[in-house]
Amino acid sequence: MDRHFFDELESLKEILLKMGAIAENMVNVTIKALVEHDSKVLAELSGNESKLNHLQVEIDEYCLKLNALHQPTASDLRFLFGVIKINSELERVGDHAVNIGRSILKILDGKQLKPFVDMPQMVDIVNAMFKESLHAFVNLNVDKARNILYRDDQVDKLRYKIIQELTELMKKDPATIEYAINLILIANKFEKIADHATNIAEVVIFVAQGKDVRHHFSDPL
Amino acid sequence: MPKIIKVKQLDLYYNQFQALKSVNMDVDNNNIIGLIGPSGCGKSTLLRTLNRMNDLIEGVKIKGEILLDGVNIYSSQMEIYELRKRVGMVFQRPNPFPLSIFENVSFGLKVERFTDKKKTAEIVEKSLQAAWLWDDLKDKLNESAIKLPLYQQQLLCIARLLAVEPEVILMDEPCSALDPIATMKVEELMLELKKEYHIVIVTHNMQQAARISDLCGYMLLGEMIEFGKTSDIFTNPRDKRTQDYITGRYG
Numbered sequence: 001m002d003r004h005f006f007d008e009l010e011s012l013k014e015i016l017l018k019m020g021a022i023a024e025n026m027v028n029v030t031i032k033a034l035v036e037h038d039s040k041v042l043a044e045l046s047g048n049e050s051k052l053n054h055l056q057v058e059i060d061e062y063c064l065k066l067n068a069l070h071q072p073t074a075s076d077l078r079f080l081f082g083v084i085k086i087n088s089e090l091e092r093v094g095d096h097a098v099n100i101g102r103s104i105l106k107i108l109d110g111k112q113l114k115p116f117v118d119m120p121q122m123v124d125i126v127n128a129m130f131k132e133s134l135h136a137f138v139n140l141n142v143d144k145a146r147n148i149l150y151r152d153d154q155v156d157k158l159r160y161k162i163i164q165e166l167t168e169l170m171k172k173d174p175a176t177i178e179y180a181i182n183l184i185l186i187a188n189k190f191e192k193i194a195d196h197a198t199n200i201a202e203v204v205i206f207v208a209q210g211k212d213v214r215h216h217f218s219d220p221l
Numbered sequence: 222m223p224k225i226i227k228v229k230q231l232d233l234y235y236n237q238f239q240a241l242k243s244v245n246m247d248v249d250n251n252n253i254i255g256l257i258g259p260s261g262c263g264k265s266t267l268l269r270t271l272n273r274m275n276d277l278i279e280g281v282k283i284k285g286e287i288l289l290d291g292v293n294i295y296s297s298q299m300e301i302y303e304l305r306k307r308v309g310m311v312f313q314r315p316n317p318f319p320l321s322i323f324e325n326v327s328f329g330l331k332v333e334r335f336t337d338k339k340k341t342a343e344i345v346e347k348s349l350q351a352a353w354l355w356d357d358l359k360d361k362l363n364e365s366a367i368k369l370p371l372y373q374q375q376l377l378c379i380a381r382l383l384a385v386e387p388e389v390i391l392m393d394e395p396c397s398a399l400d401p402i403a404t405m406k407v408e409e410l411m412l413e414l415k416k417e418y419h420i421v422i423v424t425h426n427m428q429q430a431a432r433i434s435d436l437c438g439y440m441l442l443g444e445m446i447e448f449g450k451t452s453d454i455f456t457n458p459r460d461k462r463t464q465d466y467i468t469g470r471y472g
Contacts, residue, residue, distance in 0.1 A: 005469070071428055073455045073467045210457025 005070045009079060012062050013138075016083050016090075019055040020134040022048050023090045026097035027130055027193060030104065031123050034186065035116075039108050042101040052094040059087045075207070082207035086137060089196040089203075093130065096189040096196075103182040103189070110179050118165070119187065122158040125151060126194045133200035140208040148201035149213070155194040162187045225249040226271060226308070226389060226419070231285035233266055233443075235278065240266045242443040243285070248389060253411060253420045255434030255451065257427055259471060262440040264423045268391050271421065272308040273301055289389075309382035310391040314398050315374035317366035317381075322349075322358055325366045325377055329385035344384050352380035353410055372403030376410065383414075390414065392422040396429065408433050427467055431455045439463040 026048050029041050063084050066072065072080055129148050136144040166180040202214050226248035233241035241263050248254055248271075256264040269275045270287060273294060287294045294304050306329070317325050324331075326345045335341060345362070349355040354376050358369075366377055375395060382390060392411075396404040411420055411433055424430050430437055431451060438448040439462070447454060447463040458464045465471050 073427070073431070074458050074464050076468050077456060 005066070005072070005076075008066055008070075009076065012059070012066065012080075012083055015055060015059055015062065016086060017134070017138065019052060019059065019087065019090050020137075022051055022055070023093045023097070024131060024134065026052075026094055027127060030097050030100040031127055033101065033104050033108075034123065035120055037108055039105055042104065045098050045101045049094045049098050052091050056087055056091040059083060063087075078207045078210060082137075082203045085203045086200050089199050093193050093196050096192050100186050100189045103185045106182045107179055107186075118158050118162050119183070122155060122162065122187065123190055125155055125158070126190045126197070129155070129194050129197035129201075133197040133204070136201060136204045137207075140204060142205055142208050145201035145204040145208075148197055152194055152198045155191055159187045159191040225288070225290065227286075227288040228267075228271075229286040229288065231267070231270065231287065232283070233263075233270060233275065234280075234282040236280040240443050241270070244440075244443075244445045246438060246445060246448060248419050248421055251415050251417075251419060252435035253415050253422060253433055255430035255437045256421065256423045256440060257425075257430050257437060257466075258440035258446075259466070260425075263443040264438075264440045265393055266443075267440070268310075268393055268421060268423050271389070271391055272305050272310055274310065276301070306385050307387055308389040308391060309385070309387040310393065311375070311378055311382065311395045313394040315371055315378050317369070317374050317377050319365070319367055321363045322366050322369070322377065323362040326380050326384050328381060333385070348380040348384040351383050351414070352376045353406070353413075354380055370403075372399050372406060375399065375403075375407060379407075379410065379414075387418065389419045389421065392420065394423055394425060397425065404429070439466060441466070 026045055029045060033039055033042050063080050066080060070076075129151055132144055133148050135141070136148065163184055166184055170177050170180045202212075205211055205213050226246075228244055228246040228248075231241055231244040232239060244263075244267060246254070246267070256267060258264050266275065270283065271294075275281045275283075283295060289299070289304065289307065292298050294308075318328060320328070323345055326348050327341050330341055330344060346355060346359075349358060354373060357373065366374065369377060375398075379390070396407050399407065408429065411422070414420060415435075422430075422434065434451045436449065437451040437454045439446045439454065439458070439460075441462055447458055447460045449459070453459075454463060455467060458467065462471075
């Protein structure tokens, strides 16, 4: 393999990180809108989603070209495989951010029923997980990646708690249903983003060590 | 077909120079074994020890054992002619004899003083069929083998081996003189032959090793650095030296 190929891998990594930065920004925007009740910031979501979609196609084409022309092996092969997988994860994160934005617009139109308690805690964890999954990929940091896997359960528990509370609220007062459903949708989408962060962390472990830890079958946590 | 070659702690010296260092390797279970590594790493030397081709080189000294069905091939119990019949070799450049196609394939039988003409013709046909040459050459059996295109010459050399019913086929860069289409044909033939024979191939073409071998050994400076499933070696090698070589970071 020649130096040219290694330069190509670096370029590919840079494009993926650019995509990661856009997805991260989209998640931040939704959190800001939710926590600060600021719907104006949501305007930039759709432009960013379009950028993500273009980058997704560009990265897939780039990976296909590098595979065909250089037939990589071992760590290089795992890296390309990882980029293809993370590429899809980032595109999905962008979709979720857009959907969260839509639900936020609906709840900001109405009156807030009660102060958020678990939601900010949950989105903080999700945000940190997503950011760290990208950092773990930059340096192929397996410890950081494993740490993300452990936190996915915390998010699941908080989401469950939010849904329980909102269900009770809806039972007591049917007028809250629309608002509560949108909040549940938001919680669900953030939980999905945590799942994508987890998937990215699993890919990082695979790229770095060749171990497939998905579903915990080859390396129980 | 559970015949096994077992290489145990093999050292080989060309005079003072140690070309193989404590090499261990098993050939069994109808696997194709690929040996890869940079030039001078000892892979061809190892291959040639398996049927004692290195005996022809002056100053060669061997320690350790190579067992064929439990018998050390370097012991007096093993006749060298018998060994080379059981463990045949295909070389880098096709080397048909300047004889007819028929005479080439039946050459080993003639050496064995096999005189049944009808049976000889049957074996020639069977060997040419096994080497995928019968349909192309059945009407040209008396023509000169050296006039054949290179890839057919190489397949003919394989047919010549098959006629004496070896158990192991050693191949020393058998496709290096062939174009990609001919290479593909030889590779497909190898995959077919592995159902009946054990095959060990030395190749400089890593993609070829990846495509056709079941087990792969990476050699460096006379050592077997890593030996294992080809799919593991090419996706997740254990040793950094293997990783560096197969990803092109060697040297």
